[in-house]
Amino acid sequence: MKLSFKKSLKSKLSLLLLIAVILPLLATGVVSYWIASNLTEEKEKQSGMNTLQQISDKLDFIIRDVDNMSVFIIGQKDIQAYLNNGQADISLFSQNMAFLMNLGSSKKYISNITITSDFGHPTLSNTNVLHSELPELLKANELYYKSSSSWWTPLYENQTTDNGIRRVISLVRPIRSIGKYQRIGDLSISIDEAEVRRILRDAGWEKKGSIWLLYEDNRILSSQSGEDLNQLLSGQIPILGELKGTGGVMDYKAEGESNTVLYYSLPSLNWKIVGVIPTKVYTAQNEYVLTLTACAIGIAALLAIALVLYFTTWVTRPLTELSRKLKDINPDEPIPAIEVKSSDEVGLLLHSYNKLGDRIERLKSQLQQNEAVKRGVDIQALQAQINPHFLYNTLSSIHWIALMNKDKQIAEMVGTLSDFLRFSLNNGQEFCSVQQEVAHAQNYILIMSKRFQDKFDWAFYVDSDLHDRMMLKLLLQPLIENSIMHGLQKNKNKGSVYVHGERRGDAIKFVVEDTGIGMAEDKLMNIRHQLSNMAEQGDGKPEPVKSGYGLGNVHRRLQLHYGSEAGLHIESEPGSGTRISFIIPILEELS
Template sequence: MRRWMQSSLQRKLSVIIILSMIVPLLLLGVFAFAISTHITEDKARLSGIDTLTQMNNNLDFVIQDVENVSMFMISQQEIQRYMSSPSEDSIARSEIIGLLTNLAASKKYIADITIYAPRFDTSLSTSALYRSELSSQVKISEVRHKQWTGVYEVENASGLQPVITFIRPLRSTHDYRPLGWLSISLNETVLAQSWSVLPRIGESQGQVWLINDQGQILSTADKSRLAAPLESSYPGLLTQIGLSGTAYDGSLSYGKGEAKQTVMYQHNRNAGWTLVMMIPSDQYTAQNRFILQLTLIVVLLSMLISAALIWLVVSRVVQPLRHLTRLLYHSDPAYPLPAFAIDSHDEIGRLSRSYHRFGNHIAQLKQQLIRNEARKKEADLRALEAQIHPHFMYNTLSSIHWIALMSGETKIGAMVQGLSDFLRLSLNQGKDYCSVEQELNHIRNYMQVQEIRFPDKVRMSWAVDQRLYEHTMLKLLLQPLVENALIHGIQKKDGPGTITIHLEQEGGWIRFMVLDDGIGMEPERLEQLRSMLSQTAHSAGEEHQQVRNAHSDTGYGLRNVNERLLLHYGAQACLRIESRPQAGTKISFAIPLEEGYRENLDCG
């Protein structure tokens, strides 16, 4: 046996690793069995307490909201005037009922709001009740302070409905004399939805009750138990929980043997109610037995599988594959795949060679894809420009210009001349760059046409540093922004408006700003545009196409300009938008002061 082990490092490592694994696995099984009961019970208790806390917070919100609504109602001037008037005002009554109905409809847990007016021997209610058991809970005329009733049934057009009612006196805000009473009824069915989803402990066999300070069940999933005392089903439980205002929240075990249950409770001190959750203990005891069985099975299977796998892969497979996994995990898609050198002729060696061929193939495909995309964009641009024969277009527009002048149509002549100059710079003999002065002249030609189309509607203002005229920039950046300001800002405004072109130097950058005093944008629309531009700046490939499709109906010109700025100048040059409703919009961008020396010769 010793010679057999010493003759192979694989056997040594396999036997040592198997023996070192068996002992921890056995200890782990014993440890899991010993503490599973405590862990499962603690997890069930903590999960129940967390859930109960969420339920109590929801209940607290509802209670506080009901009190806020009641304070709002009793302080309303219309209600105060109606309740204090010597005679009933039918118009005021209708308006108050409408107000009550709107409030009740806005909160799904409010079943009814009623104002009792003893002066007129009447009541104002949001719903017509055929029958109500409120009189069995409290005598309205004897209510001197705000209070909650127990649960009772009312019958309306929807049928029988369990409700819990909050009542408070309605007093004059001037002399504090009693005027009547206000009641707000909670729909118990809606309220119970907050605790209808129990934690997945005990195969969903847990129960939740909402009880008042007298131990009466106010709300539960089991509607047959409503209004019944909890003590009748669980004797002595209320004594252990405590229902006083100073009682603490907590948990306890109730019952013995198979009837043992874990009880968690929290007090709501705003209304004097208590939330009680009970989970049968035998459910997580059954889980403990299942955990024990599962642990034993896992330990045995782990021992067998580990012994077989260790023996097969310890010498040759594990280390090379782990090395390859680390290389792939830390590889960056932007760079070539790292080298994986294995000097062998077995499967691992062949895998290494295949890995290298695969990496080279990916790099070639990436370069080919980049070239194809660049060629495609260039071809699309050239095809678009080729659709208009420049010389034919210029000659035709020139002929129209002179005919208009000879006919005395000076406006038409000026409009055609502006259009001709506009198209001449737009095409620019296929060049992508122009001078700042050319770009500004391009805007002047564009606005010459637009001012004829919309006389006395728009005025241009220029604030330009003429020392920047000779600098080079990407062409056709300002025109879409000016067009956007004209169409979406000035044209929608009542009366004339002004578009201002502002150009200045900021350090090593040239800052362009297009400002208008049009209708501006709402914050939601402004945020939508900013989000669209931000997504365009961070998208690529198919993801970029999805961004374009998602905003295909709006902001196309802005998105196009932003994309060109990003591709040519980087993220610092992208568009910035500021706007306020009815105050106007400012769109700005910046380009480097020394624009690409390689492009200087491209200016026309």
């Protein structure tokens, strides 16, 4: 199967087309499912937050109504008269009891309204309270109760003659005399927890989820199921931390199942409504989307496979027939021509093939002729090669003859030239020591000083600690040549060439400067621009520096071996000379 795939264009083309068609289909399906899943999840969360906000609005309405009712009760003149009277007035007692009974019965969520006197008068209430946990709560939370004008209690139990034992939440506030602003009693209005639970149940929360109303300390005031009241919510959701802000959404796992937690704060109190939706509620909807997407992609993929196979067979049939005819051709014999019956791409291919056969026959003949010529040229090239050792030996002979003739100047110049050439060849090595590079530059400048006598002075100032460090060879000589040929030679007066080498931290800085004619600003900028263009052209063939100073080769070699920051830096002023410098990193010493 693998061998058939390698040989068959039809198989390759079919596979590539199927990959090109099916992969985008699969990617589209995955993206569509991911988008649909996220939209479903976001929609479910938004719906949950809207539900919590509606519950919050209903509870906030009750809380504000109770608060307004308490202000209304405290301001009643009969209530004030009854509590301010030094002795209990039976007539005022009866009137106020009837008032509270009418007021309490008008609100379904009111469990009881109770007014106690600081002067020991009989308690006013819309129903007889047989037992209440409120006094114990007030005593336990005396600091909160007395430090504020009103206080909402946590959940506690009340037992009355009308409703029996009920769990209630109460608003408690002191009653003060309107005239003297003196404390004369306490008012408590209790909300039936069963009515709060009814609001939670009627909200249409997910049947498999849970919803709670939390007190300030995250204790459960009411729940959808009526269970775990007065317990901390952390018992239900252990990993739930502090619920910050007016609302939010978070995820958690319990018993291997993922859940989404939503919470919303009541505007008037620091109470929160917390709801939990199991993730599987909206992932069930995602399964339907996944099934629908998979069916659509599967049908599209099957149709794509059928069409690809059909069209591939139709397109490659002429090429299959052509390959069957060509496989029996003997390469040692002249290539036979093939009859062309069509003018489409396959016909053009056959026509080109016939022309190629003719061309190959002509090239065979030409190749035989070229091979004969090449053998003659190779013999001539071998004869023309110069052995470097022959060159060194010849120079040494000239040096010895000059010494024998006591011509020290010629001997010195030939010896210097021999050292110069020996280092330049250097067995093809690219790096040398700093000392070798300096010696090579000194040999060159010594030769040039003999050539241009009394034209310039020269001096080297190189830190001796750098002698054994390695560097790229043939960097200084082209710069010195540039200074002599284009700076000092054109100067009427005698000039100087100075070479500096010093350590700069982990690098070496070399400077070649002369006191020649210098360069004009426009010419200097042009050279800098050309060097910059060489760096930007990368590995391609850069345009040569038109100055002819030989700087381009040094600049490019520096950047290729040491990086773009190691190029040449040129400074020059007309009539003052030119200064060329470069910085290279310090390499290891010679072993």
